[in-house]
Amino acid sequence: MxxxxxxxxxxxxxxxxxxxxxxxxxxxxxxxxxxxxxxxxxxxxxxxxxxxxxxxxxxxxxxxxxxxxxxxxxxxxxxxxxxxxxxxxxxxxxxxQRAVGKNPGKDGKCPVNKGRIACVNLTLQLSWIQDGRKLVYGPVPVRTGRDGYETRTGLKKIYWRHIDHVSSIYHVPMPYSQFFDGGQAFHSVGVSMWNPPGSHGCVNMTRTDAKAYWSLLRSGDDVFVYGRKPGT
Structure with missing residues (x-):
């Protein structure tokens, strides 16, 4: 027990x-x-x-x-x-998550003065892409860092992209990886987005959503992570 x-x-x-x-x-x-x-x-x-x-x-x-x-x-x-x-x-x-509907930025916390930006709300485990105040993609459920491996908050930039990345630490595939903070990245996984307790710090996505993020984002684009994942 x-x-x-x-x-x-x-x-x-x-x-x-x-x-x-x-x-x-x-x-x-x-x-x-x-x-x-x-x-x-x-x-x-x-x-x-x-x-x-x-x-x-x-x-x-x-x-x-x-x-x-x-x-x-x-x-x-x-x-x-x-x-x-x-x-x-x-x-x-x-x-x-369902209650958010198509207005994920209604809390006003993700910057609207950066142009194209990927937002991650840890509290609701949601991510989306916006351009100013315009919603470009999402919101979609994500799976972020578990207790002890929290996805770090703050304003960041995508600095490296690798479509067929394999983790050098955990030796598992990380397709459509877009790194924005140390070893933390957007990438697809083969488990449910609601599979507890969470990732080792990356923002896990479905393959469909990770592919969409890959096509919509580029190196140098902003990423803003805020909130706190339940249980961390």
């Missing part, structure tokens, strides 16, 4: 789970057969509402299947259908 609590706290800034280990993991033959827990989690009603399930606060087989499917899709572990803080935190972030 300690490991589950640490992952919940690191990923989403929640200090503790409210259920004991036997409740969180579930028991009995039903779980063994389906990989699902029959136990309702502390965020059961909110998770049910997000998934369009009947909101009764009770865990059903269908509830567990829906929650487990969501967890599997986004790389949330353990994916046993438990409505815990990590799962709800991802859903809550998605809801907040």
């Amino acid at each position: 300690g490991d589950i609590r640490r992952r919940g706290a690191v990923a989403l800034g929640i200090t503790a789970l409210v259920a004991p280990v036997t409740l969180a993991l579930g028991t009995g033959t039903a779980q063994a057969a389906t990989g699902c827990t029959s136990t309702a989690g502390p965020y059961q009603k909110r998770v049910e509402k997000f998934l369009g399930r009947p909101v009764d606060g009770r865990q059903s087989t269908a509830d567990c299947k829906a929650i487990k499917g969501f967890q599997t899709k986004h790389g949330i572990t353990p994916n046993i259908g438990y409505a815990g803080p990590v799962t709800w935190g991802v859903m809550d972030l998605m809801t907040k």
